[in-house]
Amino acid sequence: MEIPELNNVYGLIDCSGRMKEFAATLQRFREAEVWLKVSNFDGAESIHMEISDASFQAYGDHHSQFLFNGAIAGDEEMVCEFTRELHSLLRLAGFSVWFEIYDRNRVPLATLGTYFGNRHQ
Template structure:
């Protein structure tokens, strides 16, 4: 299945089905700006907490919706929902992980089915 040529589903799941961890040393906004080119129509919304100054961003388009926020140190959670069947969701996560690797970010992604069971894992173990 060629990810860039497959038809996009449009019904987002009710809960997250992709859970990612991204390691980066640069500013969070840089990652968000790069991800804006990941898929056509991807929109990025940056946010800075007025309470503690923590930065985060949301990204989404017709077939996905993700949030990225600090986990600890230089590790960020990139979790969200992807519309489609298990094959499509897995292919989306694989493509996302590969793109992050090309940009120089270490990352891992777990893909869960509707019963919350792991159906795929992409990336290398992170130290």
């Protein structure tokens, strides 16, 4: 199956200065390829994760919170199952994480975790 052009999962993760640990945790998920990048301009950190059926990007929101959005190939059930597995892995590693999952028509399918971000940034 082909990865969709638009994200179908939107999330937030609190790394609390643990970006290298976050990247290492992602590498254990379905043999993901993970890149941690640091901006030469302002030192901002970002992570890119690639798997055969998904692509995710984490980039700084502020301080320790990062937006963690991605696109997952498959039907609604496959997308939800993939996201539940990823959510569980990150929670077990001690990260606060929240996801919203959408169908191809942008209709919400599920929410995992409790939103902890500040909506007024």
